[in-house]
Amino acid sequence: MTYSLAELCICAAAEAFRGDGEYMVTSIGLVPRLAASLAKSTFEPGLMMTEGEAYLVSEPVPVGPRGDYKPKIEGLMTYERVFDIVNRGMRHAMVTPVQLDRYGQMNISIVGDYDKPKTALLGVRGYPGNTINNSNSMFVPSHDARTFVDGEVDMVGGIGYNSARWPGGKQPRYLDLRRIVSNLAVMDFGGPDHAIQVISLHPGVTFDQVQENTGFELAKADEIGTTVAPTDDQLEVLSRLDPHEMRATVFKGNPTGAAE
Numbered sequence: 441m442t443y444s445l446a447e448l449c450i451c452a453a454a455e456a457f458r459g460d461g462e463y464m465v466t467s468i469g470l471v472p473r474l475a476a477s478l479a480k481s482t483f484e485p486g487l488m489m490t491e492g493e494a495y496l497v498s499e500p501v502p503v504g505p506r507g508d509y510k511p512k513i514e515g516l517m518t519y520e521r522v523f524d525i526v527n528r529g530m531r532h533a534m535v536t537p538v539q540l541d542r543y544g545q546m547n548i549s550i551v552g553d554y555d556k557p558k559t560a561l562l563g564v565r566g567y568p569g570n571t572i573n574n575s576n577s578m579f580v581p582s583h584d585a586r587t588f589v590d591g592e593v594d595m596v597g598g599i600g601y602n603s604a605r606w607p608g609g610k611q612p613r614y615l616d617l618r619r620i621v622s623n624l625a626v627m628d629f630g631g632p633d634h635a636i637q638v639i640s641l642h643p644g645v646t647f648d649q650v651q652e653n654t655g656f657e658l659a660k661a662d663e664i665g666t667t668v669a670p671t672d673d674q675l676e677v678l679s680r681l682d683p684h685e686m687r688a689t690v691f692k693g694n695p696t697g698a699a700e
Contacts, residue, residue, distance in 0.1 A: 443670045445623060446471065446690040447678060448642060448697030449579065451670040452626050454479040456577040456619040457532060462486040463575075464522070464531040471579045471621075471690055472534035473503060477681045478674060490517050504684035529614030532575040535567070539586075539593040540578065542636060542656040544617040544629055545605065546571070546598030554595060564597035571598040572607070575616040581690065583622035583653050590655035601634035623691065625650045626667055631659030640667040643698045669697065 453475035457465065460479075465487050467476040473491070477500030480487040491501035496515040525531050537546035538561060546567055552558035570576060576598070580587055592602075599605055600617060620627040620636065624645050631637035637659035638650055643666055651658055670678075678687065688694040 443675060443697045444688065444691075445642070445695045445697045446687045447670050447675060448667060449581075449621050449623065449690070450474045450478060450678065450687065451674050452640070452667050453534065453577070453579055453619070453621040454482075456534060456621070457484050457487060460484055460487060460532055460575075462488060462530075464488045464525050466531060466533040466570075468533070468535045469579065470503065470686055471581070472536070472577075474678065474681055474687060475579070475621075476500075476534065478677055481677050481681065482674070488517075494518065500681055502680065503682050504686055526569065526573050529573055529575075531570075531573075532577070532618070533570050534577045534579060535570075535598075536579050536581070537587075537593075537598065539589050540580065540620070541589050541591065541593045541600070543592070543602035543605075544598075544600030544634070544636065545593050545596045545602060546576075546578070546600070547593035547595045549595035549597050551594055557594070564595070567598035571600070571615065571617075572612040573614050575614070575618055577618040578620045580620060580622040583624040583650065585653060585655040588654040588656065601629065624653065627658070630661065635659040637661050638664055640665045642667045643669070 450471055453471060457476060457479040465476045467473040480500055488496050491497055493511055495513040496517050498512045498514040501511050537548055539547040548562045549564050550557035550560055596605055617629045624642055625638050626640040627636050627638050629636060639661045
């Protein structure tokens with residue numbers, strides 16, 4: 441079966457939402473959006489998503505130009521309702537940080553010294569409130585030591601399992617970092633003291649290769665598997681969710697997911 445690296449990552453990222461039930465999903469970026477949409481279309485039909493609308497939709501809206509497609513609206517989702525859900529810890533966000541450290545702290549604000557940064561980016565946006573109040577997962581398209589950094593990220597925008605950064609020194613009630621999917625592996629926070637651990641390697645990738653591209657020591661799951669290949673059914677669903685094959689642009693050259 442032929443599948444791309446992007447399709448492998450999408451299917452692996454969809455697993456982050458397994459068991460969520462009637463949670464609101466915020467998926468930022470193409471791979472997170474397709475991952476959440478795939479999960480809703482297959483094993484988690486109760487997921488609540490807006491897909492860029494001001495309404496909840498009963499089925500994921502395909503990405504790209506919609507043509508004659510009309511979103512299937514099932515309820516109003518105002519900003520007020522969004523923040524009510526956020527404050528109750530009933531949302532799962534999947535994001536793409538610019539930097540990530542051993543604690544799971546995320547940065548999309550600046551790169552370099554805070555007073556004289558090399559690069560100024562988006563600011564912290566919704567990351568502080570998201571990470572304090574909601575479950576979070578991540579997609580990282582380029583697994584390297586510039587993204588998975590040694591020490592702390594240059595600007596802590598998203599809180600993680602570093603107690604020195606917790607408000608009042610207490611772990612936020614809804615702090616819940618779930619899964620990281622990169623172009624090399626799938627990781628979670630199931631290591632000692634919530635350490636990031638590798639749970640599966642993409643086909644053709646070794647643990648040493650992942651470690652060499654990470655700025656801190658990674659933990660190993662008791663059994664590290666190979667990331668599960670997309671099924672024919674999943675690929676068929678993805679063809680409907682992404683009819684214009686925008687997923688082929690995620691990685692340069694659209695490499696195969698079964699690397700040698």
